[in-house]
Amino acid sequence: MATNSYTPQELMVAVASREIHDGDLVFVGMRLPILAYAVALETHAPNARGLFEVGLMRDRPADAFLGTMGDPPNVAGAVWATRMSNTMALMAQGKVDLGFIGGAEVDRFGNLNTSYVGDPSQPRVKLPGSGGGADIAILSRRWVTLMNHEKRRLVDRVSFITSPGHGDGSRGWRERNGLLGGGPVAIITTLCMFRFPDGGGEAYVDTVHPGHTIEEVREQTGWVVKVGVDMGETPPPTQAELAAIRKRQ
Amino acid sequence: MAEAIATFVPDGATVAMGTALEPLVPFAAGHEMIRQGRRDLELVGPISDALFDQLIGAGCVRRVTAAWVGNVSEGLGHCYRRACEQGVPRALEVHDHSNFSVSLALWAAAWNVPSLPTRSLLGSDILRTNPNLSVGFGLVHVGAVRPDVAVIHTQRADAMGRAHVWGPLGITEEAGLAADKVIVTCEELVDSGVILSDPNRILLPETKVVAVVHEPGGAHPSPVQGHFKRDHAFYRDYAEQSRTEDGFASWLKRWVLDVPDRASYLKGIDVDALRIRHHRYSATADYGDE
Numbered sequence: 195m196a197t198n199s200y201t202p203q204e205l206m207v208a209v210a211s212r213e214i215h216d217g218d219l220v221f222v223g224m225r226l227p228i229l230a231y232a233v234a235l236e237t238h239a240p241n242a243r244g245l246f247e248v249g250l251m252r253d254r255p256a257d258a259f260l261g262t263m264g265d266p267p268n269v270a271g272a273v274w275a276t277r278m279s280n281t282m283a284l285m286a287q288g289k290v291d292l293g294f295i296g297g298a299e300v301d302r303f304g305n306l307n308t309s310y311v312g313d314p315s316q317p318r319v320k321l322p323g324s325g326g327g328a329d330i331a332i333l334s335r336r337w338v339t340l341m342n343h344e345k346r347r348l349v350d351r352v353s354f355i356t357s358p359g360h361g362d363g364s365r366g367w368r369e370r371n372g373l374l375g376g377g378p379v380a381i382i383t384t385l386c387m388f389r390f391p392d393g394g395g396e397a398y399v400d401t402v403h404p405g406h407t408i409e410e411v412r413e414q415t416g417w418v419v420k421v422g423v424d425m426g427e428t429p430p431p432t433q434a435e436l437a438a439i440r441k442r443q
Numbered sequence: 444m445a446e447a448i449a450t451f452v453p454d455g456a457t458v459a460m461g462t463a464l465e466p467l468v469p470f471a472a473g474h475e476m477i478r479q480g481r482r483d484l485e486l487v488g489p490i491s492d493a494l495f496d497q498l499i500g501a502g503c504v505r506r507v508t509a510a511w512v513g514n515v516s517e518g519l520g521h522c523y524r525r526a527c528e529q530g531v532p533r534a535l536e537v538h539d540h541s542n543f544s545v546s547l548a549l550w551a552a553a554w555n556v557p558s559l560p561t562r563s564l565l566g567s568d569i570l571r572t573n574p575n576l577s578v579g580f581g582l583v584h585v586g587a588v589r590p591d592v593a594v595i596h597t598q599r600a601d602a603m604g605r606a607h608v609w610g611p612l613g614i615t616e617e618a619g620l621a622a623d624k625v626i627v628t629c630e631e632l633v634d635s636g637v638i639l640s641d642p643n644r645i646l647l648p649e650t651k652v653v654a655v656v657h658e659p660g661g662a663h664p665s666p667v668q669g670h671f672k673r674d675h676a677f678y679r680d681y682a683e684q685s686r687t688e689d690g691f692a693s694w695l696k697r698w699v700l701d702v703p704d705r706a707s708y709l710k711g712i713d714v715d716a717l718r719i720r721h722h723r724y725s726a727t728a729d730y731g732d733e
Contacts, residue, residue, distance in 0.1 A: 246611070247542050248463070248464040248465060249463075249612050261515075261516045262465040264463070264465030264610075264611060265465070266666050266669075266672060266719060270723055275609070275610055275612075276611065277612040277613065277614070278542060278613050279546045279550065279617070286561070309539060309568070310572075314572050317528055319524065320523060320527035322513035322518070323509065323513075323540075324510050324511060324539065324540070324541040324569060325511035325541070326510070326542040327541070328564055328569060329542060329563045331567075332563050332564065332565055332566065332567070354568045355568045356567060356568065356569065357567065358567055361566060368566070371565055372562060372565045372582075373565050
């Protein structure tokens with residue numbers, strides 16, 4: 195049963211959680227994806243495992259609020275505490291089904307910039323950097339990014355590719371360039387959900403979130419937006435999804 | 444602490460810190476470097492939760508070799524931004540990495556080879572900005588990064604430098620093995636018998652360790668499994684105050700420059716509220732040999 199009272203972040207978490215399939219090994223990351231992993235486990239994907247680059251694997255969400263993946267409640271009850279390079283080994287072998295990456299800027303081919311706005315030798319804005327983002331983008335089997343929907347964040351082409359998506363958008367770009375995984379499958383924003391065609395290419399709007407319109411999406415996006423043939427409305431968070439989110443905040 | 448930093452971290456040194464990512468960040472050691480006015484350091488690490496930002500803002504740093512510099516729960520590193528965008532307080536050279544590639548750079552140094560190959564970073568513009576990364580035979584070759592010293596905070600150690608660490612390790616092992624010298628800081632200084640009862644848990648060979656500093660609370664505001672939670676509010680206050688140069692200067696004065704040592708620093712913190720009280724001890728392992 196859906197409810198009509200939720201925040202944009204709660205909707206994004208619920209939508210992100212639905213990208214996790216039961217049995218997936220998920221490279222979880224930070225912030226909203228930590229919640230998305232917990233929601234998936236408590237709703238439709240009880241057998242998903244989470245992998246954290248700090249050096250952890252879990253088969254259930256932590257019991258308490260996490261400010262970071264390295265907080266003590268994420269370690270207690272872990273099924274593996276190890277070194278980072280061991281988590282990267284699994285990803286390099288193609289054993290990570292899904293990754294989440296945060297981004298400051300994304301373009302229509304799903305490339306992410308978390309490094310420099312402007313010329314790298316004289317940047318207008320220095321962003322924190324890749325972290326594990328580039329590794330997830332290149333090595334995980336598929337990945338999803340979450341972002342506030344603002345025109346300055348959703349740009350036609352990023353000026354710096356920290357974490358490659360579908361490159362120049364031509365079919366097979368990733369394969370030609372030696373990238374292992376299939377790349378981004380979705381961009382989840384505060385207004386809508388973009389998906390990508392199989393084999394790469396340009397993002398299209400798959401669903402628009404309740405209370406928002408495709409016109410709003412067009413206005414707030416830095417490229418001429420393509421729309422999926424079956425474009426619909428994003429299903430709102432269910433009571434079970436909201437309950438799983440709210441008990442962790 | 445003062446003696447260890449004065450002796451083993453000279454101006455111009457390449458220093459690995461924050462190698463366990465969010466936990467066990469050796470803030471006390473970093474603050475001592477700031478107090479001693481260290482200059483021209485090269486900092487090496489994966490994500491550096493706020494400590495690198497502080498050293499950069501204090502003018503101690505010439506180059507950063509890292510995957511991410513900022514404040515994990517709050518976002519941007521404001522001192523890092525000012526240094527890169529405006530050269531304030533001084534210009535900063537940045538060698539961008541991903542988490543995996545900074546690990547490989549240290550493993551390469553640990554194994555004494557010039558580089559290690561990976562498929563990660565193919566297609567990333569990080570290849571354009573970091574001169575220690577090159578492409579050949581369809582792979583990225585990550586050049587070795589050899590720290591002069593790694594500073595590692597641990598739960599417990601003995602006077603010989605044998606340290607027990609538990610919880611996720613990040614890139615701590617490769618950083619310690621790659622470094623010429625290791626400074627261990629610890630929550631508890633214990634008898635060798637405690638450490639030697641569990642040799643699998645010893646982090647690094649004692650032959651690498653040049654100093655052991657008993658520094659309880661030395662990782663605050665980062666978490667220490669079994670000892671301290673992460674002080675989220677402290678990170679938030681730092682992010683707010685460091686937005687401006689003046690704000691950072693007063694933060695630095697309050698928490699570093701006007702504080703002689705870690706014990707005095709901790710008097711300004713509600714340590715009891717952060718202390719972990721629900722302990723979860725592991726089962727003992729039997730090393731019986733006859």
